[in-house]
Amino acid sequence: MKETPAEPAVEADAAEADDLTPEQLAAQWEEEKPPAAGALANAASSLVVLGVGIAAVVLSVAMGLGTPASPQPGLWPFIISCVMVALGLFQLIAGRHNRDAEKFTRMSTAPLTGLVTLAAMVALMPLIGFELPALVLCVIWMRFLGGETWRATLVVSASVVIAFYGIFVLALGTSIPHLF
Numbered sequence: 001m002k003e004t005p006a007e008p009a010v011e012a013d014a015a016e017a018d019d020l021t022p023e024q025l026a027a028q029w030e031e032e033k034p035p036a037a038g039a040l041a042n043a044a045s046s047l048v049v050l051g052v053g054i055a056a057v058v059l060s061v062a063m064g065l066g067t068p069a070s071p072q073p074g075l076w077p078f079i080i081s082c083v084m085v086a087l088g089l090f091q092l093i094a095g096r097h098n099r100d101a102e103k104f105t106r107m108s109t110a111p112l113t114g115l116v117t118l119a120a121m122v123a124l125m126p127l128i129g130f131e132l133p134a135l136v137l138c139v140i141w142m143r144f145l146g147g148e149t150w151r152a153t154l155v156v157s158a159s160v161v162i163a164f165y166g167i168f169v170l171a172l173g174t175s176i177p178h179l180f
Helices: 006-018 022-032 039-063 075-097 106-128 131-145 150-171
Strands: none
Touching: 039 075, 106 131, 131 150
């Protein structure tokens, strides 16, 4: 394996980190962390959680709640949505003074990218089966969100799809939409 110039520096940093005391390591992490978010960013993120929670409450009520003895499909989503609303309100009120929250950066879009690609996979599955959307999802998540190498990305993504096909289509015989 050919050694790149960056590898010795990484090894030197790792060896240097092994020599640090816990206090020195904590101080180093404190210096390297992203800048803190302000009150506006804390309020905005709280409002997003609150909005998603309220929308989920409405959708779960539309699905029907039933009773604890005879639950309908919307009962558990309703309970979780109420918890989201409560946590969003708590964060909106008490979180204004939180100084641990990080400022939004380019990496802040990673969860949104993950959510959008997952929604796209769910939308495409009934149309073209799960194999191709799952493969694309794994590639995007591993390569672009996880920063894995192309080799690892392709091997693991193909393995995941093959394993899911083997488990859910061949072994369990589920009615999941599939191409083959």
